[in-house]
Amino acid sequence: MFSEIFKTLFYAGEIVMNFYDRKEKILIEYKKDQSPVTNVDTLVSNLLLQKLKKITPEIPCLSEEMLLNYRKCQNVKKYWLIDPLDGTKEFLSQKKEFTINIALIKNEKPIFGAIFLPFNKILYYSCNNIAWKEKNGNKSVIKAKFSNFSELNKIVVSRSHSDKELEKYLIDKKKFKIKKVGSSLKFCLIAEGKAQIYPRFGRTGIWDTAAGHIISVSAGAKVMTWNKKPLVYSLKNNSLYNPGFIVTVFNKL
Structure with a gap:
C-alpha cells in the first residue's frame, strides 16, 4: 500500500x-x-x-x-x-x-x-x-538529535507567519540559531537532527502537522501543546485547527 x-x-x-x-x-x-x-x-x-x-x-x-x-x-x-x-x-x-x-x-x-x-x-x-x-x-x-558542541542548536520558525508570542519566546534563546523555513519541512529538519526546536503559536490546520508529527516523533522528538498535552486529531469537536504546540528534542519547553 x-x-x-x-x-x-x-x-x-x-x-x-x-x-x-x-x-x-x-x-x-x-x-x-x-x-x-x-x-x-x-x-x-x-x-x-x-x-x-x-x-x-x-x-x-x-x-x-x-x-x-x-x-x-x-x-x-x-x-x-x-x-x-x-x-x-x-x-x-x-x-x-x-x-x-x-x-x-x-x-x-x-x-x-x-x-x-x-x-x-x-x-x-x-x-x-x-x-x-x-x-x-x-x-x-533518520534520528532527531542535538547538534555537535561546536555548532549552535537551531530553532526553526515559519517563514510566512510571525506573532508577538513567538518573538517573546525567542528573546531568551540567544544560544540558538534562528532559521526561517516554509511548510512542514520544519518537522523534517527536526527529524533528521538539523534543528532542535520548532515552536508554533499561531493557528495551523491539522493537515499542516499530521504527517510531520508522526515523522518527527518516530525520529525521537516530542510533539506537544504548550500545556504539555498531546497534539490530537479528533474531528468530534468540529475543530480542524491545532492549538499552539512545540516540536523539540529537549525535555523542557
Missing part, C-alpha cells in the same frame, strides 16, 4: 513542478483568511483523493481542499489526512520549501506520515515508528 502512495507522491510532484517551472498556468484565489489557494492545490488534492480511495476504499479521506468531507471522518477510527500543497506562498514565490503531505490517522493519532519535497525529490516518511529519508533511490533511517 505505502509503495503505491509513494509512487503517487512522486507523480504528483512532477505535476507540481510543471506549474512551478511555469509550463502550466497558475490560477490563484484567496480564502477568507487571505491565504492563497491555486489550481495546483486542487489538482493534486483530486489526484491523491482518487488514489487513496482506490487503494483503501474503506478509509475516508480529508483534504485541506475538501474540508466538507470532515463529517464523513468524524465517527471513524481511521481516516486519511492530506495537504496537497503545503507552503503555497513559498511555491508561488518560487522558493524550494513546499511539500505534499499525507497522513493516516487512527484513534485521533497519526500512525503513518509522508512528506514529499517536489523541488528536491526528497521523501520523508514514517512506517512502524521508524523515520526514513529517501533521495535518489537511497533511503536511510
Whole structure:
C-alpha cells in the first residue's frame, strides 16, 4: 500500500513542478483568511483523493481542499489526512520549501506520515515508528538529535507567519540559531537532527502537522501543546485547527 502512495507522491510532484517551472498556468484565489489557494492545490488534492480511495476504499479521506468531507471522518477510527500543497506562498514565490503531505490517522493519532519535497525529490516518511529519508533511490533511517558542541542548536520558525508570542519566546534563546523555513519541512529538519526546536503559536490546520508529527516523533522528538498535552486529531469537536504546540528534542519547553 505505502509503495503505491509513494509512487503517487512522486507523480504528483512532477505535476507540481510543471506549474512551478511555469509550463502550466497558475490560477490563484484567496480564502477568507487571505491565504492563497491555486489550481495546483486542487489538482493534486483530486489526484491523491482518487488514489487513496482506490487503494483503501474503506478509509475516508480529508483534504485541506475538501474540508466538507470532515463529517464523513468524524465517527471513524481511521481516516486519511492530506495537504496537497503545503507552503503555497513559498511555491508561488518560487522558493524550494513546499511539500505534499499525507497522513493516516487512527484513534485521533497519526500512525503513518509522508512528506514529499517536489523541488528536491526528497521523501520523508514514517512506517512502524521508524523515520526514513529517501533521495535518489537511497533511503536511510533518520534520528532527531542535538547538534555537535561546536555548532549552535537551531530553532526553526515559519517563514510566512510571525506573532508577538513567538518573538517573546525567542528573546531568551540567544544560544540558538534562528532559521526561517516554509511548510512542514520544519518537522523534517527536526527529524533528521538539523534543528532542535520548532515552536508554533499561531493557528495551523491539522493537515499542516499530521504527517510531520508522526515523522518527527518516530525520529525521537516530542510533539506537544504548550500545556504539555498531546497534539490530537479528533474531528468530534468540529475543530480542524491545532492549538499552539512545540516540536523539540529537549525535555523542557
